Every structure is written in structure tokens, then in C-alpha cells.
Amino acid sequence: MAEVEETLKRIQSQKGVQAIIIVNAEGIPVKTTLDNSSTVQYAGLIHQLVMKARSTVRDIDPQNDLTFLRVRSKKNEIMIAPDKDYFLIVIQNPTE
Amino acid sequence: MEIVYVYTKKRSEFGRQCNFSDKPAELHVDILPDPSLTDNFIDRDPCDVAIQCTQEMSEHEVNTERFDCEPCGINHVEGGWPKDVNSQEMEQTIRYRKKVEKDENYVNTLMQLGSHMEHCIRQNNTIDIYQEYFEEEEIVEEMEGQPSAKTVNVFRDPNEVKRTATSLSWHPDGSCKLAVAYSSMEFQKVTKDMSYDSYIWDLENTNKPEMTLKPVSPLVCLEYNPKDSHILIGGSYNGQIAYWDTRKGSQPVEMSAVEHSHRDPVYKVIWLQSKTGTDSFSASTDGQVLWWDIRKMSEPTERLVLDPSKKGNLDNALGAFSLEFETTMPTKFMVGTEQGVVVSCNRKAKTPAEKIVCTYSGHYGPIYALQRNPFFPKNFLTVADWTARIWSEDIRDSSIMWTKYHMAYLSDGCWSPARPSVFFTVKMDGTLDIWDFLFKQNDPTLSLKVCDEALYSLRVQDNGRFLGCGSQLGTATLLEISSGLCTLQKNEKALATAMFERETKREKILEACHREMRLKERSRSEQSKEDEAKDGEAEESAEELVACAEREFYEVVEAEMKKRGKDDKKEKEKYERKLGKTVSNENIFMFTDYLNTSSQEF
DSSP states (O other), X not given: OHHHHHHHHHHHHXXXXXXXXXXXXXXXXXXXXXXXXXXHHHXXXXXXXXXXXXXXXXXXXXXXXXXXXXXXXXXXXXXXXXXXXXXXXXXXXXXX | OOOXXXXXXXXXXXXXXXXXXXXXXXXXXXXXXXXXXXXXXXXXXXXXXXXXXXXXXXXXXXOOOOOOOOOOOOOOOOOOOOTTOOTTOHHHHHHHHHHHHHOHHHHHHHHHXXXXXXXXXXXXXXXXTTOOTTTTSOOOOOOOSSOOEEEEEEEOOOSSSOOEEEEEEEOTTTTOEEEEEEEOOSTTOOOTXXXXXXXXXETTOOSSOSEEEOOSSOEEEEEEOSSOTTEEEEEETTSOEEEEETTTOSSOXXXXXXXXXXXXXXXXXXXXXXXXXXXXXXXXXXXXXXXXXXXXXXXXXXXXXXXXXXSOOGGGOOOEEEEEEOTTSTTEEEEXXXXXXXXXXXXXXXXXXXXXXXXXXXXXXXXXXXXXXXXXXXXXXXXXXXXXXXEETTOOSSOSEEOOOOSSOEEEEEEOSSOTTEEEEXXXXXXXXXXXXXXXXXXXXXXXXXXXSOEXXXXXXXXXXXXXXXXXXXXXXXXXXXXXXXXXXTTHHHHHHHHHHXXXXXXXXXXXXXXXXXXXXXXXXXXXXXXXXXXXXXXXOHHHHHHHHHHHHHHHHHHHXXXXXXXXXXXXXXXXXXXXXXXXXXXXXXXXXXXXXXXXXX
């Protein structure tokens, strides 16, 4: 438990990190540093995106699997680390 | 012939079990071919039989019943929570979350993911992997190929009896609606079942007009109020003006009194720029221009009779066909008349005589369209008879630029609001011409056949990209033109200014020349008059003038023909020398004709 906290704190302290969300396989946000409504929105939308990305990768090569997903937008970057049961989502505003 | 086989069984044997036994074949009936029957038939040779070795299939068409859909919103609630957890309850959710966090799998997964994530975050912070290296270079936009226009939508008159779409007006904000006025312009061709309605169409829905306007008499022209997009004013066939409020329904809110309205169809009505936004003026072929305030339609606020002799005499008046009003010049307005004269008037003049400032003549038929160039208000476009002409306000005697004489009447035209050198015209043979005089002066840049029947009206949307044309059978076509024709090019304004100035100067010089010549003639004729005063032949009679003109004409024609004959002979000799043999006359004529036409294009 404490290691998890430490890891998250370390991530949060990195430059430009705006929010961290941990979502489980059903789409329920388990831990978040953002307000509830945004969290729910992110959880729902990103869940679908990850499923799509994963199925795309596996369709092309069934031996392959998705390890990381980065969505770069004008304002920030959403990084998603997927796993079988949980996702770790970090929103960062990268320094130019 | 009946083929019968008789089978007998004894009654006592009924119901007995059937015993089958083998029997040799027995011939019961033998029908021999009858050769006499072949006389009823004719031999077919060859026999053409189509065979196909495919699966037999049948085609069915099905049309489902119209499915009515209605858009409505859906309320989403948070999901994914297991059944026993109520997502609204804070306690339950917190408890659930805490439970998940204690799960060992969770801890392991997160450690792994966390390290991976940290790597990427650090990567982002170190170097911007999405850096744009060539941002400073400007992307040069080239004009995409050919100018083109395509039909986006077609709105057909829903009535059985089709009427002409005489006028179109775009909705002032956003241009998502188009108001079209329908009436029959042919004299006395109005049938009893012809509907008087005009429609407002929504651009997305071509099946049914969004709103119907029901006037007392068919509308000839219709305009949206640029200040208030719910108000429309229309001029009708019987000379009355009516205004509608789209919030209040299809009937006109108020109509002008018949006694004080026009006596002929109202061909154009325009909204004026005023504080109240309720002023407008209308023109009709009865020779009057009337000003109205829509709050009080019982009588016009002002009237002007288009009498060129400035006496206000209705009998002398010129019938007005089109009006022009530019909001940047609120004191001036122009009227295009049936007689082919453009009258420029001053609104602020005190007496009616002073109202008419000057006239521009040069057209042979009624002026169907009149519009100032939105970028250069001193120059205006007139569309009449077989040409479209561009005029400068300073030159009264003739236009500074004009198109060639077309094969069909031009019925409407307007400038493009996006480019100063582009204007559009529509013709009676159903073609739309887009002219760009900085690109090509002799021919339209793009000529498009919109429909088979005559086109009567044209209106460009404010962004210059869409335009609507109305045809004789009431079809309003919405076209989109390519971006090259509606985006301002570099230097276009400067080039257009230069062109207008140059043409104006040319006309001025020509005018000055003519004046000089006339002065010379006059002084010469005065001298000769003194000499010949006794003879009494000082004035040439009309017949003599005509005979003189005829003689001159035939002389010119003969000279031309002689010249052509000489040219042909010269060409023939040249050609023969080239080929080394004699050539027939016909070939020569074709060859020289080609040469002649190419040199006579201007």
C-alpha cells in the first residue's frame, strides 16, 4: 500500500503533471487527483479508446499487445499505461 | 380425342388386398405424327435460344414504411459499479475503493505501470518529441486548378402548376434559409388554380418548405430585413406591398392600401438604412418610386415620379424595373428603367425636380439588374437585353466595360461580395455565367448550364460562396462555387482599381474627342448655313438622311466584300505555292474564314 502511495507521489511531483487517474477494468475510477465529474468522463472515454487501440494492435499481429498509449493534444498529453485489470492515466502538460 | 382406359372390378372384390403382379408392357395409345399439321407451322431457321447456366434468382423490392424519428436527449448515469454499490452514496463508493486498493494484484500492477509511466513523463520533460522544425516557413497557397461550381441542392415548387421563381433573398444571419418569391410573369397566363404562395426554404430540407407566405396576390419580389431577420417585405403583382413577420404566421402582418400603392407589379423592393429599421422603398413599371414605413402601410411616406423632364408627369414617366441602394451612400439611389435608362437620384433633394440627378443611357431593353460594386461603389453593373455593362458614375454617355452580345437575353446579375472583379449573370437559356474581368474579358470565366428552362433570378450569399438561381418552372438551385472564385486574391483590389481607372479614362478621352468633333461640325455647318441660306436646303430632311445612311452602309459592305475577295485570292496563291498545286475554292474559303475570325475577335 505504501509503495503505491510513494509511486503516485513521485509521479505527481514530476514537472507538468496535472492529474493522475487509476481506473479498473469495469471503468470505475479507483483513485484520482481530479474532481469527480472530470474523472468519470476521462474514465469512460479512455476506457473505450484503450479497448479500441488494443484490439487494433492485436488484429494486425495477434502475438502483439498494447503496452502504452499516448494522446498528444494541443493543450496537454494524456498518457495511458494499460494492464489486464487496471489503467493508469496521467495528464501532463509537457514543457515546450 | 379422349384417351380413356377402362378398369373394371367386381363389387365382391372391393376392399380386398391389392396383389401386384408383373405384366409385360402394353401399348395403350399410339398417336402417330400427322404431317398435315406441319402446315400450321413455319420453319424457323436459325433458332436462337439463349441459355444460361446460373443460379435462378428472383429480385424483390421492398420499401419500408417511413420511420419517424425524433431526437431526444439521454441521461447518463455512472456505471460500472457492482450491483451492491450505490454510485450516489459516498460511503459505499469510498469503501469499495478502499477494498480495491488493498488488493495485492492492484499493488503489483500499479508498481509496474508506475515505473513505465515515469519513464515516459521524464522523456516528455527532457525533449519535446513533437517539436515542429519547419514552423517558420510559410505555406504558399496555390489556386486550385479550374474554377468550378456545383449544384448543392434543388428546391422545386411543390405546387402542380409551376410558377416562375422571380426573386430570392438570403436570410441575413448565417444564411441558412432562402426566401423565394413565386409569380407568373407571363401576361394573363395566371390560371385559377395557380397558387399565390411564396416559400421560405431551409437549405437542408428540400422536400418541404419551412414556411409558406400567403399574399393576396403573387409576390414578384421579396426581401429579408437585414436588421431584423424575422421581417420580410414583399412586392406583389397587383402593386401592393406587404410585410410578414415569420413569428406571426403565413398571413401578411400588414398590406399597403390599394389606392396608394403601385398600379403595376412591384418589381423591386429594398430595405433602407434607418434608425428604426422599418423603412423601405419600392419601384414599379408604373413610373413611381414609393417610400414606405412598415409601421404605417396605409400610404407611402414619399413618392417620386420618374419623369425625365422633371415635371412629375406620370404619362412621361419611365417604368422602373430595378432599384439600387447602397448603405454606404444613403442619400443616393439609382433606378433602372424599362426604357434602358439608369436614373440616378438624390434622396435629400427638396423639390421633385431636383431629385433626379442624371441619367445613363446605353441599353436597348429593360434593365433587369442594377448593383454597385461592393468594393468600388463608384462603379455599377447593369444587366439588360443581351449584354451586361459596367459603368462609372462620372461617365454619362456610355459604359466603361461591357460584355459581348450573347445569344440569349440576360435576366439577372450581381457582383460577388467576396471579390471585386467577379460578377455573375444568368440567361434565358438556363446558363449561369461567372465573369472575372481580371482574368478574362471576352468570355465568362465559367459558364454553367443550370437547367433547361430560362433562369429568372440570381442571388449571391454574403460570403460569396453559395448562390441561388430561380428558374421559370419555379426551381431554385443552390450552387457552390470553388474557393478560387470567392477568396480575395493578392493585389486584386489594386488591379481592379487600376482597371476601372483606365477604362474610365479611356471613355473620358473618347467623350472629349466626340465633343470636339461635334463642335467642329457645328461651326462648319454654321458657316455653310450662311452660304446656303438662300437655297433653303439648310436642314436635311429625314428621308435624305436615311438614304444617305443606306448608301454609306452599302458602300462599306461592298468594300468589305472586295477586300475579302482580294484577300482570298492572295491566300489562295500563297497556299498554292506552298502545296505546289492548285486548290479548290472551297478549301480556300474555309482556311481564310478561320484566319478572318481569329483576327476579328475583338
